[in-house]
Amino acid sequence: MSADLVHVDTWLFDLDNTLYPAESGFMGQIEDRMTQFVVKVTGLPTEEAYALQKRYLAEHGLTLRGMMEHHGVEPAEFNALFHDLSLEALAHDADLLAALERLPGRRLIFTNADAFHAERVLTHLGLHHLFEDVFHIDSFGFRPKPDPAAFQAMLDVHGLEPTATAFFEDSERNLAPAADLGMTTVLVGAHAGASTAPFVQHRTEKLAPFLATARLRETRR
Known part of the structure; x- marks a missing residue:
């Protein structure tokens, strides 16, 4: 059944593992770089550094x-770790491009990554021109999703009406604050079908067909 999204005029998308499939393995490259950085900073063995990295992710929303x-790391130093990653694993998706183009209203990116990474990935995917703005981790004072302060900053800067906004994410817990604000929530990825969270309104394994078949408000020509 196609999703009824006729009330939506603002389309808010996470970036990594949402606008490209997690199966690409690209995030695996990012995780490897993070682990080695934690090893360098803490002196821990790789397995312990990986566990610490995951604990920080769980506790703070972002490694x-x-x-x-806890370690006085400068954000610019950390984010620079990913600026030269190969993008070969990320493929153009003509179906996703077409599905995004049909969405009426505003399209925005809301990501815990920095601006350089976001723009580099969007450009490689051939999607950069479709989005009005990238609201990145620097934009909300390094208080990452799912911190409600990040969502409030997004609303304040862009003047969004939550009840007319749909938010697409691969991380279930990042959808909870969006639902609290009144946004329509969509969980994306192979794991989405198994979600039973009451704050997730729509679930889809693949983003392109979900958007392509959704019922949208009519636009004047």
């Missing part, structure tokens, strides 16, 4: 936030 608070 970077934990590294900042």
Whole structure:
């Protein structure tokens, strides 16, 4: 059944593992770089550094936030780790491009990554021109999703009406604050079908067909 999204005029998308499939393995490259950085900063063996990285992610919403608070790491140093990653794993998706183009209203990116990474990935995917703005981790004071302060900053800067906004994410917990604000929530990825969270309104394994078949408001020509 196609999703009824006729009330939506603002389309808010996470970036990594949402606008490209997690199966690409690209995030695996990012995780490897993060682990080695934690090893360098803490002196821990790789397995312990990986566990610490995951603990910071769980506790703070972002490994970077934990590294900042507990080890004095500068955000620019951390984010630069990913600026030269190969993008070969990320393929153009003509179906996704067409599905995004049909969406009426505003399209925005809301990501815990930095601006350089976001723009580099969007450009490689051939999607950069479709989005009005990238609201990145620097934009909300390095307080990452799912911190409600990040969502409030997004609303304030862009003047969004939550009840007319749909938010697409691969991370279930990042959808909870969006639902609290009144946004329509969509969980994306192979794991989405198994979600039973009451704050997730729509679930889809693949983003392109979901958007392509959704019922949208009519636009005047």
